[in-house]
Amino acid sequence: MTLLITGARGRIGRGVITRLHDAGHTVRAASARPAEAAVPAGVETCALPLDRPERFSTALEGIRRIFLYPEPAGVHELVKAAEAAGVEHVVLLSSSSVLGPDAETDPLASHSHEVEHALAGSSLTCTFLRPDAFASNSLGWARPISRSLPVQLAYPDAHIAPIHPEDIADIAFEALTGDSLAGRSVTLTGPESLTFRTQLAVLSEAIGRAIPVERISREAAERQMAAFLPAPVVSSLLDLWSAARHGSAAVADTTETLLGRPARTYAQWASENTRAFTGS
Numbered sequence: 001m002t003l004l005i006t007g008a009r010g011r012i013g014r015g016v017i018t019r020l021h022d023a024g025h026t027v028r029a030a031s032a033r034p035a036e037a038a039v040p041a042g043v044e045t046c047a048l049p050l051d052r053p054e055r056f057s058t059a060l061e062g063i064r065r066i067f068l069y070p071e072p073a074g075v076h077e078l079v080k081a082a083e084a085a086g087v088e089h090v091v092l093l094s095s096s097s098v099l100g101p102d103a104e105t106d107p108l109a110s111h112s113h114e115v116e117h118a119l120a121g122s123s124l125t126c127t128f129l130r131p132d133a134f135a136s137n138s139l140g141w142a143r144p145i146s147r148s149l150p151v152q153l154a155y156p157d158a159h160i161a162p163i164h165p166e167d168i169a170d171i172a173f174e175a176l177t178g179d180s181l182a183g184r185s186v187t188l189t190g191p192e193s194l195t196f197r198t199q200l201a202v203l204s205e206a207i208g209r210a211i212p213v214e215r216i217s218r219e220a221a222e223r224q225m226a227a228f229l230p231a232p233v234v235s236s237l238l239d240l241w242s243a244a245r246h247g248s249a250a251v252a253d254t255t256e257t258l259l260g261r262p263a264r265t266y267a268q269w270a271s272e273n274t275r276a277f278t279g280s
């Protein structure tokens with residue numbers, strides 16, 4: 001059985017490919033730019049931008065299971081092609097944001113919501129993995145920290161429960177290779193609720209020097225974030241963090257329940273990634 005893993009350049013896609021390959025599975029690694037995908041030697045790659053339906057039937061030849069990144073453009077064609085190709089199970093990297101009240105219109109959630117909806121209306125067996133914020137989002141602080149500048153935040157006391165990306169890859173591997181997650185939707189979080197300020201204290205401990213935190217206005221944060229993200233996404237994120245100042249983030253025990261071991265901590269992620277913040 002060959003498994004198709006999309007998003008081969010992405011952090012979760014890469015982790016899933018490596019796990020499957022190491023366990024002896026036959027993997028087809030799909031990416032918009034397969035030449036840039038760092039896949040293990042011997043893994044077949046294919047060019048598959050998820051918004052190019054004309055590529056689907058070739059990519060799906062002989063495939064029974066898919067790990068899918070959420071791309072709404074072309075998802076209905078993908079569903080039809082997967083049904084026609086005899087795909088049995090699709091594991092979607094969705095998001096906990098789909099659980100919000102306005103998921104259909106919220107720019108943080110709408111792409112995952114649309115893809116879940118298309119898959120749920122198909123004959124395919126699906127698993128929706130709904131992670132909360134990735135611990136690796138902290139890489140967005142690498143620039144100021146590596147230059148010994150303060151990290152500027154509008155809501156430093158917002159709580160999140162950051163999940164280690166390797167835990168998501170472990171759960172995706174479980175979903176793709178067994179049946180325990182077939183037909184299920186699971187919310188995935190890290191093991192503890194931490195404010196951004198506490199995350200920065202943990203990072204500071206890991207790199208062995210102080211990281212100053214500077215509170216800035218929402219307007220100033222909007223201007224900074226607009227350089228990297230579309231305005232509606234910026235606005236939604238700031239709303240989310242503003243609301244998250246008022247209590248701990250929900251912590252799910254799914255990693256422990258599904259894998260029989262504790263979830264990796266943010267401190268572990270920080271200690272594994274110090275180089276990104278120190279340049280050495």
Ligand SMILES: NC(=O)c1ccc[n+]([C@@H]2O[C@H](COP(=O)([O-])OP(=O)(O)OC[C@H]3O[C@@H](n4cnc5c(N)ncnc54)[C@H](OP(=O)(O)O)[C@@H]3O)[C@@H](O)[C@H]2O)c1
Nearest residue numbers: 007008009010011012031032033070094095131132133134
């Ligand atoms: N970050 C979070 O906190 C969070 C939380 C919940 C859900 N999610 C979901 O998780 C998914 C992945 O999020 P992510 O932000 O961590 O991204 P990522 O996994 O690093 O990459 C996402 C995809 O973008 C494509 N890509 C385009 N240019 C790239 C480049 N220069 N380098 C690497 N990949 C590139 C890759 O697909 P190709 O190889 O096909 O080009 C890759 O799989 C998103 O769908 C998001 O909605 C994220």
